[in-house]
Amino acid sequence: MITLALLATLIAVGLVRVNAWIAATDLPGLVPDTGIEVVDREGRLLRAYTVEDGRWRLPVRLAEVDPGFIDMLVTYEDRRFRTHSGVDLRAFARAGWQALWNRRIVSGGSTLTMQVARLLEDSGTGAWGGKLRQIRVALALERVLSKDEILTLYLHLAPYGGNLEGIRAASLTWFGTEPRRLTAAQSALLVALPQAPNSRRPDRFRGAARLARNRVLDRAIRFGALTETEITWARRAPIPSARRDFPALAPHLADRVVQDRPTATRHDLTLDAELQARMETLAAQAVQGRDTRLTAAIMVMDHRTGALRASVGAAAYSDDTRQGFVDMTQALRSPGSTLKPLIYGLGFEAGLIHPESLIEDRPIRFGSYAPQNFDNAFRGELSVRRALQASLNIPVVSLLDAIGPAELLTRMRRAGMRAELPPGDPGLAIGLGGLGTRMEDLMQLYAMIARGGNAAPLRIRTEDPSGEGTRVLSPVAAWYLGDILSGVTPPPNAPRNRLAYKTGTSYGHRDAWAFGFDGRHVVGVWLGRADGASVPGAFGADIAAPLLFEAFARLGTDLAPLPPPPLGALTVPRAELPPPLRRFRPQGGGARDTDAPEIAFPPDGAVLAGSADLPLLARVDRGTPPFTWLWNGRPVATGVFDRQVDLGSTRPGFVELTVIDAEGRAERGFLEIAR
Incomplete structure (x- = not known):
């Protein structure tokens, strides 16, 4: 018995010591x-x-x-x-x-x-x-x-x-x-x-x-x-014979989000991996057999939510000859003609033009600036619809002169765009690409148009909030743009599916652009050289537009239809338009017309009390009657010879009030109708 007790004691002491030995273990890091x-x-x-x-x-x-x-x-x-x-x-x-x-x-x-x-x-x-x-x-x-x-x-x-x-x-x-x-x-x-x-x-x-x-x-x-x-x-089963490369999709965007949050171990993006792979393959195919320094960028965005679905920064990330390490979705480039739809949209909103209005394409000079069309030809008088579809320069510069470059820049900022202006006064040349912007910003511009005029903040991470952005254009103006751009002739061999799209080519053929949208997606395409050198013969319509249509074909879904006309859209021929909207008359080469109409009441920025019983009276000074009054782009009074007009009962909200005289000259103001 003594032996057994001694043995048990020794075992117990040993267990205690072993237990203490284990408890005192200095463990390595467990993460x-x-x-x-x-x-x-x-x-x-x-x-x-x-x-x-x-x-x-x-x-x-x-x-x-x-x-x-x-x-x-x-x-x-x-x-x-x-x-x-x-x-x-x-x-x-x-x-x-x-x-x-x-x-x-x-x-x-x-x-x-x-x-x-x-x-x-x-x-x-x-x-x-x-x-x-x-x-x-x-x-x-x-x-x-x-x-x-x-x-x-x-x-x-x-x-x-x-x-x-x-x-x-x-x-x-x-x-x-x-x-x-x-x-x-x-x-x-x-x-x-x-x-x-x-x-x-x-x-x-x-x-x-x-x-x-x-x-x-x-x-x-x-x-x-x-x-x-x-x-x-x-x-x-066979034994694998080689190592596979790890996935390296969206390398430019991945590098960017990691740099933005270097301490995060996981980054959840809104991209679609399968779509991203298809777009990267398409970009690589687009530059095959061309200049060895040519590269391409493609972006796909769901404009309903703002979510980025694909982002290809270059045709080949590891190709040093093409400078594939440069993310061309972020590079500062000239937008060429891709800003023209916004200028026309501002003209629609201001009541200066309608898609069926006539506009002149004739030689014109604004001080020392004399814009030319890309083919140095003039087409005389034609509809606004045709002028935008043909991407003519002279009509859009005349329209920008009436609107003002400052207003264009304001709306660009409201759409979420960043613009880098050249030294000095940028002037009217910004309408033809005379500034610097980024592909990512242009995607937001076209997403805004596709969303009926509301800004579409770009979402890259899944946790980024989605929602309605600020209003940039009126729903009517945005719808006019979509209707016009969906009638642009597709490139050869492309389907005639009424995809709304616009191309652009920067000065010196340095950038070839194409942006398109349907009822769900916006796709952007850019081709050029990362070093900014010229690519002779590179036009957006020739090389970017076919790539745009191919990108839409690889989305894997049919085109989503564009929305129907909103309330207030005039879908009538030119002969049935109010007289001031039948023809756009430029401001005379940039000189301000002192006889142009001026809204005397309500003053710009006024806050008025709304009432269903009390009418809103408006008054115009100067200008040539008869006058046409527009309420948020919709005609509410036409053929008015009196300088004071009853605009009827009002509803609470923000209003853009426009008056157009018989000469086509317009004045607009903004007011708020309070509850």
């Missing part, structure tokens, strides 16, 4: 560094980055790994993983007996927890000192982590050859897929590789990789994880 990942709106990987030492190690959760792989891993490596406390004494005893009997090491006794301990400290496997340390750390790990947490650490740290660590990096490299669903053959290879990651690398030692994989499959069938039929199919 491994992982590379930054950029994902699309559905969580699909767009681009990944290595950790600081150049290793590929990506974050993963246990629930994101195929359960079949987990079962096979535990079956092969540590069948009693769920029940032991970090060290499997039975496995140690078996390994020791086999080593004595065979006079060599036949099997190891390391548990998965011990392997995690070794990987955490990057310690060796053979020395007794290292093994004792692994045992101590493993026992300590089991006290602070759950079994699933230990497995998750293994899934991050297990080596898979070269600079690959973790199940996600391995699955993406060897099979080109996430580890959510793996075949039996794939799972078996991924179980086998960490045992000898460099001598079993499939791309270098396929035979060794196959033998190791098949040993795992043999163990799986022995312990009932797989059937013989499944094993037979798995044995026939």
Whole structure:
């Protein structure tokens, strides 16, 4: 009895000391560094980055790994993983007996927890000192982590050859897929590789990789994880012969969001990975067989939500000849003729023109500035609709002279655009591209038109708020633009699907643009050289427009219809328009007409009390009667010879009031009708 009591005491003291020894273990960091990942709106990987030492190690959760792989891993490596406390004494005893009997090491006794301990400290496997340390750390790990947490650490740290660590990096490299669903053959290879990651690398030692994989499959069938039929199919599966590249979609945008938030480990973007891949392929195809320095950029946006769906900054990110590292969606470039729709929209809103109004395309001079059409030809008098569709320069400059460059710049800012003006007075040349802006900003301009005049703030991250932006154009003016641009003749061999689009070419053929929209998407296309050099013969209509139509074809959906005419839109022929809207009369080469009409009441910026019983009286000074009055672009009084007019009852809200005289001269003001 004394002997038994002494033995029990010794055991108890030993357990206390072992317990204290384990409790005093200095554990390594339990949160491994992982590379930054950029994902699309559905969580699909767009681009990944290595950790600081150049290793590929990506974050993963246990629930994101195929359960079949987990079962096979535990079956092969540590069948009693769920029940032991970090060290499997039975496995140690078996390994020791086999080593004595065979006079060599036949099997190891390391548990998965011990392997995690070794990987955490990057310690060796053979020395007794290292093994004792692994045992101590493993026992300590089991006290602070759950079994699933230990497995998750293994899934991050297990080596898979070269600079690959973790199940996600391995699955993406060897099979080109996430580890959510793996075949039996794939799972078996991924179980086998960490045992000898460099001598079993499939791309270098396929035979060794196959033998190791098949040993795992043999163990799986022995312990009932797989059937013989499944094993037979798995044995026939090929071994991957080469490493696959990690996804590198939207590299320019990925670099930008990572730079904006360098401490974030994950960036969720609004992009669609499949659409992004199609657009990158299209951009690469667009420059094949052309100037080796030509590049292309493509953007796709859902204008209903403002979400960016694809962003291709260059035709080839790694092509130094094309300077593919330059993100052309952010480069400051001349917009060419792509601002013309906004100028016409301001003219519609101000009551200066209607799509069917006649406008002159004749030689004209504004001080020292004499604009010319791109072909140096003049077409005389033609409709506004045709002038915009033909992208003529002289009519739009005449219209901008009446509106004022300052108003154009104000509306550009309201649409979310940034503009860099040349030194001095920018003047009327800004209407033809005489300023600098970015492709991303032009996308917001055309999204605004497609949204009926409301600004469409661009959303890049999924957490970016969506909603209505500020009003830039009236719904009527925006609808007129969509109706006109949908009638532009498509490029040769393109479908006649009434896609609303506009092209542009900057001075010296440095930029070829095309922007188009339907009821859902806005697509923008740019071609040129990143260094800003000229590309002889490059016109937006010739090279950008066909690419635009091809981009819409690759969206994978039919064109969404444009909206119907809003209330107040005049869909009548020119003969039925109010007389002042039948013909636009320029301001005479830039000189202000002192006889032009002027709204005397209500004054610009006034706040008036609204009432259903009291009429709103307006008065105009100067100008030649009869007058036409417009309320938010809609005629409310025509053929009025009196200078005072009753505009009827009013509703609360913001109002743009316009008066046009018999000579086509207009004045407008803004007021608020209060409740």
